[in-house]
Amino acid sequence: MTPDLWNEPGTDERKPIVAMERVTMRFRHQTVLHDVTIRVQPGETLCIIGESGCGKTVTLKLIISLLRPTAGHVYYGGRDLSTLTEPELNQTRLDFGFVFQMAALFDSMSIYDNVAFGLREHRLCDEANIARVVADRLQEVGLPPGLEHKKPAELSGGQRKRVGLARALALGPKVMLYDEPTTGLDPIMSDVINELILQTQHSMKTTGVVVTHDMKTVQKVADRVVMLYPLSRLEAGESQILYDGPPEGLEDDPDPRVRQFVRGEAGERLRELNSGWSEVS
Amino acid sequence: MAVVSTPTDSLNSSWDVPRFLPPEPPQSPVQRVGEYVFDRVVSAGAMAQFTLQTFGWLLRKPPRWSVIVPSMYAIGVSSVPVVALTGTFIGMVLAIQTFNQFEAMQMETKLGAVINLSLVKELGPVLAATMLAGRVGSSMAAELGTMRVTEQIDALVALGTNPMRYLVVPRFLACVLLIPLLTLMADFMGVIGGAAICTQLLGVDSFHYWTHSRNAVGLLDLFLGIFKSVFFGAAIALTGCQRGFHATAGAEGVGKSATESFVFSFIAILLIDFVIGWCWNIIYFSIWPVESAFL
Numbered sequence: 001m002t003p004d005l006w007n008e009p010g011t012d013e014r015k016p017i018v019a020m021e022r023v024t025m026r027f028r029h030q031t032v033l034h035d036v037t038i039r040v041q042p043g044e045t046l047c048i049i050g051e052s053g054c055g056k057t058v059t060l061k062l063i064i065s066l067l068r069p070t071a072g073h074v075y076y077g078g079r080d081l082s083t084l085t086e087p088e089l090n091q092t093r094l095d096f097g098f099v100f101q102m103a104a105l106f107d108s109m110s111i112y113d114n115v116a117f118g119l120r121e122h123r124l125c126d127e128a129n130i131a132r133v134v135a136d137r138l139q140e141v142g143l144p145p146g147l148e149h150k151k152p153a154e155l156s157g158g159q160r161k162r163v164g165l166a167r168a169l170a171l172g173p174k175v176m177l178y179d180e181p182t183t184g185l186d187p188i189m190s191d192v193i194n195e196l197i198l199q200t201q202h203s204m205k206t207t208g209v210v211v212t213h214d215m216k217t218v219q220k221v222a223d224r225v226v227m228l229y230p231l232s233r234l235e236a237g238e239s240q241i242l243y244d245g246p247p248e249g250l251e252d253d254p255d256p257r258v259r260q261f262v263r264g265e266a267g268e269r270l271r272e273l274n275s276g277w278s279e280v281s
Numbered sequence: 282m283a284v285v286s287t288p289t290d291s292l293n294s295s296w297d298v299p300r301f302l303p304p305e306p307p308q309s310p311v312q313r314v315g316e317y318v319f320d321r322v323v324s325a326g327a328m329a330q331f332t333l334q335t336f337g338w339l340l341r342k343p344p345r346w347s348v349i350v351p352s353m354y355a356i357g358v359s360s361v362p363v364v365a366l367t368g369t370f371i372g373m374v375l376a377i378q379t380f381n382q383f384e385a386m387q388m389e390t391k392l393g394a395v396i397n398l399s400l401v402k403e404l405g406p407v408l409a410a411t412m413l414a415g416r417v418g419s420s421m422a423a424e425l426g427t428m429r430v431t432e433q434i435d436a437l438v439a440l441g442t443n444p445m446r447y448l449v450v451p452r453f454l455a456c457v458l459l460i461p462l463l464t465l466m467a468d469f470m471g472v473i474g475g476a477a478i479c480t481q482l483l484g485v486d487s488f489h490y491w492t493h494s495r496n497a498v499g500l501l502d503l504f505l506g507i508f509k510s511v512f513f514g515a516a517i518a519l520t521g522c523q524r525g526f527h528a529t530a531g532a533e534g535v536g537k538s539a540t541e542s543f544v545f546s547f548i549a550i551l552l553i554d555f556v557i558g559w560c561w562n563i564i565y566f567s568i569w570p571v572e573s574a575f576l
Contacts, residue, residue: 100435
């Protein structure tokens with residue numbers, strides 16, 4: 001695809017808001033993504049699944065330009081992110097909300113200052129309005145009043161994730177990126193986070209990209225699912241994307257690797273592990 | 282088939298075996314040396330780039346005072362006790378170590394010149410900077426390293442904020458602006474410590490001690506120490522922040538960054554001290570050909 005895709009005739013709904021086109025990402029001697037194309041339509045929630053090391057988090061970081069692709073292009077709203085200047089890129093990043101795997105709250109700041117950070121840094125409103133936005137966002141994610149003046153270290157894992165979500169929502173993003181939002185949480189808190197993702201999408205009309213290997217999250221929030229597979233396990237010429245479709249089709253996919261992942265079966269990994277043990281013994 | 286990926290890399294599991302990438306041949310000693318040299322050159326380039334970026338942001342869009350002041354407090358105010366203590370003991374130890382030799386030559390009243398000149402030109406700035414490299418530089422590397430591995434730096438970028446401007450420039454400014462003041466304090470405490478030992482404990486005549494001090498130590502000597510300290514401060518801040526920014530994952534990575542920060546800062550301090558001292562001597566003695574504190 002070329003940038004012309006956004007200029008082609010057709011309805012706006014068919015033009016992706018985010019597109020990764022033939023992206024390859026290499027870290028020194030290790031290639032994590034090879035020739036991957038993913039397009040995200042406005043308003044949809046795309047779940048990217050796959051086992052550890054397949055490049056899910058790298059994909060998210062490429063979308064918000066925390067990483068630059070070794071080859072290929074990442075587009076947002078039809079603009080190639082690699083062509084933007086630093087100020088343009090920083091301005092573009094304000095359209096994204098990123099919820100990090102471990103929340104990545106600024107631990108030297110209070111919860112209030114964490115949520116207010118983006119608004120203060122970019123001087124988007126005065127202190128009175130910032131206080132209102134912070135209170136609203138914390139309320140939306142279900143955090144009780146009085147928590148604002150605590151430090152992140154004083155919160156539970158679930159509370160930290162919710163503060164991370166409140167911080168990401170404070171700037172009114174158009175695209176929400178979630179990096180394993182339910183990892184490390186108990187089943188009830190995981191469900192709370194899943195509900196918040198849905199609620200965010202409906203109330204703020206955001207587009208969502210959720211990286212996860214939690215199939216409950218996939219079934220609950222996804223409009224579409226992309227499954228990535230570790231490059232090192234692929235046969236020559238195979239695409240790294242094993243599945244791209246609705247969540248309902250995952251269970252019946254003809255590729256056994258997709259079914260195996262969805263059902264959480266170790267399969268050949270168990271045989272590899274056993275053979276490894278027998279070699280050691 | 283050989284494993285192409287680094288086994289310790291968190292991006293790949295230990296039993297991942299590439300099937301479509303060619304195996305890497307084993308490296309010869311020459312290749313390993315070449316790779317080591319290449320890595321060192323890359324590190325030097327990264328440090329140079331980091332320094333240029335810091336100056337770029339400093340000139341283009343300096344951070345707000347609300348961000349600089351906490352850094353100044355952490356770097357300056359919190360370092361006062363340790364620097365004062367260091368300065369006092371340098372003066373006292375110098376007095377103790379030099380007294381016997383000077384007394385044997387019946388030149389003990391000249392001690393003031395020796396102690397105070399050594400303090401303001403060399404020991405005050407260098408030892409104050411060394412203490413700060415340990416206290417402030419390592420702390421910066423550990424703090425920024427932790428922010429790196431817990432994705433807090435990524436979070437800053439995701440919120441449209443440049444981490445160089447927000448994290449590095451305030452620390453750099455605080456170091457460069459406050460180290461001269463801390464050095465002055467170390468000098469002052471050293472002068473007091475040395476004088477206290479010489480005149481109160483070792484019985485050196487107070488009038489002659491201070492007269493010789495006044496005759497030997499000029500404003501230029503004081504300026505040299507302060508001038509050097511600015512460069513020491515810059516080296517400590519840049520090394521600490523750069524090591525922190527490039528910390529690798531895990532407690533070991535952060536610890537390594539903090540250690541490297543101190544070691545590299547200390548080497549930089551010694552190197553800068555030597556270069557400035559050498560250049561200063563060339564300039565000074567070309568203007569005033571012969572001058573000694575003892576003439």
